[in-house]
Amino acid sequence: MNYLNEQRRNALAAEYVLGTLRGKARARYQKLMMQYQLIAETTALWEQYLGGLNQRVPPVKPPPRVWEAICAQIDPASVTESANSPSSSDGTSDDNIVAFERKRRKQSRLFSGVAAAAALMMAVLLVTLSEPVVAPIERVAIFSDTDNQPLWIIEISGDSLNVRVTDALAAVSDKDYQLWMAPADGGAPISLGLLPKNGDITRIPPEMLLDKNVTVLAVSLEPLGGSPNGSPTDVLYHTNIFSV
Amino acid sequence: MEHETLFPLLCETANGNKTAFAELYNLTSAQMYAVALKMLKRPELADEAIQDAYIKIWHNAGQYQRGKGTVFTWMLSIARYRALDLMRYHKVRNEVDLSEDTHSPVSTDESALSDAELQKLEACMGELEPSQRQAIHLAYVNGLSHQEVEAHMASPLGTIKSWIRRGLQSLQRCLSL
Incomplete structure (x- = not known):
């Protein structure tokens, strides 16, 4: 089969971008894109053709945990910075795990800075009260x-x-x-x-x-x-x- | 937004600038997440799709070629393909709420494409037969397979495939004029 034929090339690229080319046919097409520059370019053209169809979907802000997870993967050392990321700048979080990690960092800072027993007890009390329930x-x-x-x-x-x-x-x-x-x-x-x-x-x-x-x-x-x-x-x- | 903002941010991202990458995320993630959520329905899967997409963008920012389309279209394609993978792996049964409007024209609120390009897309979609337009919309925006479009539109599979194929051909003719 000649995949470079203009009509076939466009038909396959369109269905690949649309998402209706699935299973083994999709995997084969991905190899063709790597193999033939013309097929990759046709695919990019269809991405551009159809891209506007998504712009009527109302935006939905992703939860802060998504940015936290991205930071953790690209640069684990930056996880602390990510608490101030654009997506979490409102200080809210609907993710228990992220919230727990932030509280753990706060806890560690508190412990290092407080020597008095009374303050220590207060910190322990606060952490005990604020830690979410973590599934076993x-x-x-x-x-x-x-x-x-x-x-x-x-x-x-x-x-x-x-x-x-x-x-x-x-x-x-x-x-x-x-x-x-x-x-x-x-x-x-x-x-x-x-x-x-x-x-x-x-x-x-x-x-x-x-x-x-x-x-x-x-x-x-x-x-x-x-x-x-x-x-x-x-x-x-x-x-x-x-x-x- | 595209030329003035996203392209320079992507260039900086390719240089390893995390601040630029954070700004790129700030400007684009709500639309990217909405698209993934529309396809996957389940927030935890949309989280994963977007997370994987942005990690790929971080690593592959230098591979973007301006001649092949806008930055946002390139980013959105990465997210959509990841969402399609996850749909298959998790066997997401894709159904569309019948109250959803799948006939509406393309809005011009966002700016991944220029206003002129969006108007042309809207005009060309408007020239398609309603069944072709709806089938293409269900597949692209909602991530439905041929079989799922068949179930949604209650028409034979062969007819659905024909609507999509002919609709895409008409769309290409119109858009390339």
């Missing part, structure tokens, strides 16, 4: 290297997926690590997002991950930004999930 950890998974050195520790509770990196990880700077789950029905791996290279991140787990029949997680090595085609590129590790 139900499942854990540990990714280890070939020397059995743990690299990432995954903790799953009803409302959060927490990932911690150990100092055994020798991260590469020009690649990202991506976390995947194997669905219980044997379907294609599902991305759980990029893994941190240091520190820890917390995100909301998809409902499918809470299925007790999901027992395997995997880590793949990906180009910066994550898998280009929605499938793992180079699977490095896999591990079982255990209930606790």
Whole structure:
């Protein structure tokens, strides 16, 4: 089939941008875009053609946790700055996890600055009163290297997926690590997002991950930004999930 | 907004300027999030789509080519494709609230495209048959598959595919004039 034929090229590009080109046909088209400059350019043209259709969708401000999570991934050291991000400048948060982390930072500053026992007791009281209820950890998974050195520790509770990196990880700077789950029905791996290279991140787990029949997680090595085609590129590790 | 603001911010983002990236997020995230939420329906999935999209934008800002379209269209495409991936992975059943207006013309409130481009898109969409226009709108804005458009419009799958294909051909003819 000649994909460069003008009519076919435009038909495929339009349906790709529209979103109706799906499954294997979509994956094949993504390869064609990498292979042929003309197909990539036709796709960009259709993106421009149809882009205006979205501009009647009324804007919705994303919750502050989204910016927090972005900062945590591009630069974990900037998470503190992100509390002052544009999206959270109103000081509100509807995310218990982010709120907890901010309170924990406030707590640590308070402890370092107060020596008097009375103030210490007041701080403890305040933190005790203000900490949100955190769901107990139900499942854990540990990714280890070939020397059995743990690299990432995954903790799953009803409302959060927490990932911690150990100092055994020798991260590469020009690649990202991506976390995947194997669905219980044997379907294609599902991305759980990029893994941190240091520190820890917390995100909301998809409902499918809470299925007790999901027992395997995997880590793949990906180009910066994550898998280009929605499938793992180079699977490095896999591990079982255990209930606790 | 596009030429004066977003392009310089994206250039600074490509240089690793986090302040510029934060400003880019501030200016664009509400529209990006609205589009993802419209497609995915579930806020936690829209969160993930937008988060992944902005991380990709951060890493790939230097790959943007101005000749291929506006900055916002490029960013929006990244978010839409991520949302489509998540719909497939999470098996999101996409249904449209029947009270939603899927016939309305394109508004000109935002500025990813110029007013002239938006007016032309609106005029060209207006020239399509109503069934073609609605099918294209349901697929693009609501993220519906052919089968989901079939269920929504209660017409045979072959007819839906034909409406979309012919509608897109008409749209291209009109827009490229």
